Amino acid sequence: MRKIPRCIYRRCLTGHWRGEYSAVRTVQNLSRHLMNSMYRVCSIHDTQTLVPHREHIRKLFLSCFGKSFDPALWAWAYCDNPCGPAYVHLAYAGEELVAHYAMIPLRYIGAGCRVVAALSMTTMVHPSHRKSGLFRDLAEATYQQGSADGVSAVVGFPNSNSIPGFRKRLNWKINEQLGIASLPVTSQTTSNIPTVESISAADFRTAFRSPTKAMTLDLSDPAILEWRLGKPGARYQLLRAPDTLFIVKPFGNTLDVVYHSRLDARDIEMLSDYASRHGFSALTVFKKIGEQSSQMTPYRFGFRIFRSKKLEFEPQLILSDVF
Numbered sequence: 001m002r003k004i005p006r007c008i009y010r011r012c013l014t015g016h017w018r019g020e021y022s023a024v025r026t027v028q029n030l031s032r033h034l035m036n037s038m039y040r041v042c043s044i045h046d047t048q049t050l051v052p053h054r055e056h057i058r059k060l061f062l063s064c065f066g067k068s069f070d071p072a073l074w075a076w077a078y079c080d081n082p083c084g085p086a087y088v089h090l091a092y093a094g095e096e097l098v099a100h101y102a103m104i105p106l107r108y109i110g111a112g113c114r115v116v117a118a119l120s121m122t123t124m125v126h127p128s129h130r131k132s133g134l135f136r137d138l139a140e141a142t143y144q145q146g147s148a149d150g151v152s153a154v155v156g157f158p159n160s161n162s163i164p165g166f167r168k169r170l171n172w173k174i175n176e177q178l179g180i181a182s183l184p185v186t187s188q189t190t191s192n193i194p195t196v197e198s199i200s201a202a203d204f205r206t207a208f209r210s211p212t213k214a215m216t217l218d219l220s221d222p223a224i225l226e227w228r229l230g231k232p233g234a235r236y237q238l239l240r241a242p243d244t245l246f247i248v249k250p251f252g253n254t255l256d257v258v259y260h261s262r263l264d265a266r267d268i269e270m271l272s273d274y275a276s277r278h279g280f281s282a283l284t285v286f287k288k289i290g291e292q293s294s295q296m297t298p299y300r301f302g303f304r305i306f307r308s309k310k311l312e313f314e315p316q317l318i319l320s321d322v323f
Contacts, residue, residue: 039091039098039134043145047085050078056090056097064124072232077121077321080230082223083107087118087146089138091129098126101138103146103154104321107224108313110215115311117215117303118146119321120156136169143170147306154306155313157320160298167302174302178315181287182254182295183268185275196241196274201225204238207245209261214314219259228318241270247318255280259318284323286315 044050054074061069078086083105091099103118125134143154158166158174166172199207201222208220219225229236229247236258239246244267247259255275260267263285275283289296301315317323 038093040093041138041141042088042090042092043141044088044090045085045145045149047079050086050088053088053090053097056092057100060097060100060124060126061122063126069122070232073321076227076230076232077104078102080227081105082221082227083116086121087142087149087151089142089145091134091138093129096126098129099134099138100124101135101142103142105146105151106319107218107221108215109218109220110211110314111213111310111312112210114218115152115215115308116150117153117155117311117313118151119319120154121321123162135165139170143304143306150307152305152307153303153311153313155301155303155319157299157322158302160300163300163302170304172302172304174300175315176300177288178286178301179289180297180299180317181285182297183272183283183285183287185255185272185281185283193270193273194242196239196246196270199238199240201229201238203240204245204247207240211261211314214312216314216316217259217318219318231321234323239274241267246271249323250280251284253279253281254284255282256284256317256323258323259316260285284317286317 042053044053054071057074058068061067078088081104086102086104088100088102090097101123102121104121105116105118108115108117123135123139125132146154156166156172157180158172163174167174205220205222205225210220217224217228219228234249236247236249239248243262245259245261246257248271249256249258255271255278257263257271268283268285271283275281286301301313301319303313305311313319
């Protein structure tokens with residue numbers, strides 16, 4: 001998709017849409033339903049253009065979720081990302097923002113290659129404008145824009161309520177074998193559990209190894225690692241055990257296992273011992289659905305490939321903007 005001229009962006013911001021600057025002309029390849037509807041669409045791929053919409057986005061977030069978003073977290077995701085500006089499509093009804101679809105680009109590594117894939121962010125449609133096709137149309141327009149720029153895929157964490165829509169309307173592949181689980185921590189009685197030690201970001205990057213099969217976030221890149229660990233309101237710890245690396249994050253009495261270079265039964269035992277010694281009662285990890293001693297959340301990992309159909313992604317909490 002070609003870049004939208006800045007003069008069109010200005011008309012989007014001011015609400016002046018007539019003649020050659022109609023919503024039909026500004027966003028290519030939207031469905032006929034959306035193009036002929038009452039909605040004005042803004043296609044955005046630069047931070048300077050996005051920021052003036054922030055207050056409208058905040059109001060829509062409040063209408064959809066009953067609370068306002070954290071401005072610092074929004075700026076971290078949409079303005080500070082070292083991998084580039086977000087891909088955003090907004091739909092206005094008059095002067096009111098009624099729908100929002102966005103994804104942010106991130107660099108991934110694995111299987112002997114590096115690619116840019118995008119993380120699907122908060123999807124919002126105003127309660128009064130649902131079942132109008134906005135979710136599908138804005139998502140597809142965003143995917144077309146990213147794909148044209150070389151983005152290879154989009155990934156995300158839809159919940160059980162939204163999975164059918166992502167699968168049916170957006171052709172996402174949902175991993176039904178793994179889910180985000182809460183594992184109770186038990187005190188370890190054996191003395192031969194390897195020690196888990198804290199390490200610096202520099203040591204972590206040195207020890208980081210690219211996965212041999214599935215893709216993960218490129219944590220060997222200093223800018224990406226610094227940005228990811230700089231998420232507002234979060235406090236991460238970099239850990240090393242024999243032949244494996246972890247990134248963990250305290251959340252109340254739970255220790256979120258945000259990244260792991262390996263996670264077998266022995267690693268769970270090491271992390272459980274570490275969590276127990278530091279006063280945590282549970283671990284949050286990706287785990288096979290149906291295994292004993294775990295309480296599953298409603299979120300699943302999914303993705304859609306735009307290029308290179310052989311791509312696979314390893315579900316990890318580090319890929320989510322929530323953890």
